[in-house]
Amino acid sequence: MFTNQTLTAEQRVSKAVIALMGNDAYRALAGILIMGTRRVETDPAKCPTAYTDGLNEVYGADFVDRLTDAELRFLILHENYHKLYRHMTTWKHLWDKNPQLANQACDYVINVKLCDDNKDTRFATMTGELERGCYNEKYRGWDSGQVFDDLLKQSDDSDGGGESFDEHGFDAAAEMSADEQRELAKELDEAIRQGALMAGKTGSGGDRDLAELLKPQVDWREVLREFVQTTCTGSDYSTWRRPNRRYIGAGMYMPSGISESIGEIVVAIDTSGSIGAHELSAFLTEIKSVADTVHPDAIRLLYWDTAVCGDERYAGDECDNIVQSTKPKGGGGTDVACVPEYITEHNIKAQAVVVLTDGHLYGGWGQWSHPVLWTILDNPRATPTCGTTVHIKSGDL
Numbered sequence: 324m325f326t327n328q329t330l331t332a333e334q335r336v337s338k339a340v341i342a343l344m345g346n347d348a349y350r351a352l353a354g355i356l357i358m359g360t361r362r363v364e365t366d367p368a369k370c371p372t373a374y375t376d377g378l379n380e381v382y383g384a385d386f387v388d389r390l391t392d393a394e395l396r397f398l399i400l401h402e403n404y405h406k407l408y409r410h411m412t413t414w415k416h417l418w419d420k421n422p423q424l425a426n427q428a429c430d431y432v433i434n435v436k437l438c439d440d441n442k443d444t445r446f447a448t449m450t451g452e453l454e455r456g457c458y459n460e461k462y463r464g465w466d467s468g469q470v471f472d473d474l475l476k477q478s479d480d481s482d483g484g485g486e487s488f489d490e491h492g493f494d495a496a497a498e499m500s501a502d503e504q505r506e507l508a509k510e511l512d513e514a515i516r517q518g519a520l521m522a523g524k525t526g527s528g529g530d531r532d533l534a535e536l537l538k539p540q541v542d543w544r545e546v547l548r549e550f551v552q553t554t555c556t557g558s559d560y561s562t563w564r565r566p567n568r569r570y571i572g573a574g575m576y577m578p579s580g581i582s583e584s585i586g587e588i589v590v591a592i593d594t595s596g597s598i599g600a601h602e603l604s605a606f607l608t609e610i611k612s613v614a615d616t617v618h619p620d621a622i623r624l625l626y627w628d629t630a631v632c633g634d635e636r637y638a639g640d641e642c643d644n645i646v647q648s649t650k651p652k653g654g655g656g657t658d659v660a661c662v663p664e665y666i667t668e669h670n671i672k673a674q675a676v677v678v679l680t681d682g683h684l685y686g687g688w689g690q691w692s693h694p695v696l697w698t699i700l701d702n703p704r705a706t707p708t709c710g711t712t713v714h715i716k717s718g719d720l
Contacts, residue, residue, distance in 0.1 A: 332363045332384040339395045346446060354514030355403050363387065375402045376492030377411030378507060389452050397437060397447035401489065404433040409511065410467065411493055412504050412717070413701045416599075417471045418493040426487045428471035430457040439463070456488040466704055468683035508716060543698060546713040547677065548613050551588060554675040554694040555617040586674035587636075588614060589693075591625045591662045593680035594632065594653030598700060605720040606679055606698070607646045614642060619674060628655040629685075631665040657681075660689040667692070682707075 330338065340356055343349045359378035364370035370383040380402050387395060405411065410429045417425040434449060434456055441447045449456060462470050499507065590610055592598065607624075614622055622642050626633035633652035637645050659678065666673055676695045682705025688697075695710035701717050 332382070332387040335387055335392075335395060336361065336363060336382055336399070339392065339399050343396060343399065348440065348444075348446070349400070351518045352403060352407070354516070354518035355407050355511070358406065358510060358514050370490070372489045373398055373402055374490035374492050375405050375411070376495035377406055377409065386452065391448075391451060393445060393448040394451050394453050397441070397449055397453060398489070400437055400447055401433050404437070405429065405491070406511070407515070408432070408467075409508070409701070411491070412499070412507070414467050414471070415493055417468065421475065422493065424471055424474045425493070426491045427457045428467040428474060429491065430487050430489075431459060431462045431470045432465065432467050434458045435460065435463050453488050455486055457486065466683075466702065468681065468702070472683065472685070504717070543713045543715045543719070544609055546711070547609060547696065547698065548616070550677070550694075550696045550711055551613045551675055552617055555586075555588065555619060586619060586672045587621045587623050588619045589623045589625060589666065589671065589673040589676045591627060591659070591676060591678045592651065593628070593657060593659070593678070594626045594651055595628050595655070595657040595681070595683070598679060598681070602700065602717055602720045603651065604646050607649065610677065611642055611645055620672075623671065623673075624649055625662060625665065626652045627659065627662055628653040629658045630661045657684050658686045659684055660686050663689050663691045663693070
C-alpha cells in the first residue's frame, strides 16, 4: 500500500482531488475542481505554499510534503473556494487598497466555513502547517468585504488573529481583460451547474453555497425597465384611450393615468471602489435606454461614499452624452443614508431612485421617501430592508 512517503507531491495532490470528488459533501464541487490547470511547483522560491489566479492552481511541492492527507484536502478546498467565490476578480478593488488585508479577508471567510463543515468528520483539517492561517469565529457568515472593513478599522498592527498560509493571485487575475473576466464568470457558472448535476444524480445534497449560486438569475435590465416604467407613470389626468393594465386581468376596463411631468430619475452610484469604468458605462447605457422610453425631465447622477461627492444633472438632449460626460467622484467609505438626506435637503423632485452599489454598507439601508430600486453588484447576500432589489453579476454587464 502506498504511503505519503512513497507518493510524489503530484500524486498526493491527485489523490486528494479524487477523494474530494468522491466525498458526498464535496461532490458538487466537481465542476470547479476540474476547471483550469493544477500543477506542483518544485522551486520553493516560485511557490512556497499554494495559490490560484481564479482559474488555475499551483501547489509548492515542499509545502505539500509537509501536510497530512486531511490538511492537503483542506488546502485544495481552500484554493477552490477562492475560485468558487470569484475572490480574485470580485475583491480586486480591496487588494488595490491593502493587499495584505484583502488576502486575509478572503481567507477568513473560507477557513471558517471549511472548519465548520468538517468539524465532525475531520475529512479536511486546518491543522499542522495550516493552523497559523486566518481563523476567527467572529467572521462566521460574513463576506470578504465585511471582513476587510472590520480589519481596516482595527489597529495597524492587527491581523484579526491569523495570517494567510497561501499566496493569492490577484495580480495575475488583474491581467485579464474585461472579456476574459466575463468568459471566466461564464465558465464558473457552468462548472457550478455541472457539479450540482453530478451531486444530484448521486443523491448528494452538496454545498448550500452552491445552491445559492445556482438560483435562477433574473435579468436586471428587465427589472430596471419595469421599475422605471411603473414608477414614472404619472396621473395628472386619465384617458380611456389606453386601458389600465392592472385591471384588465380582472375583466375591468379602467382608464390609465397620464402625466405631462415625469420629474427626475435619480441614479445614485456607490464610488467606494468596487464599481469600475466598464460596469458604470454599461449601467448608464441601460439607464439612458430606459429614460428614452419614459422621457423624464432629467437624469440626475449622484456619486456617493459617506457623503454625496458629485451631482450631475442631464436634461433633454444632454442625456445622449451621459456616458461620455460623467465624471465620477468619491472613493471613501460606504454610507448610503447620505443619498436620501441629500435629495430632501436639495429639494430634488425624484420620481424614482436607482442605487448601484456592492451592498457593503456601514450604516444600514437608509430612510427613503421615494421609490427605490437597489441594483446590487456581485453580492448575492445583500438584502436591503426597503425598496426593490435586483442582483447583478459584473460578468453580465
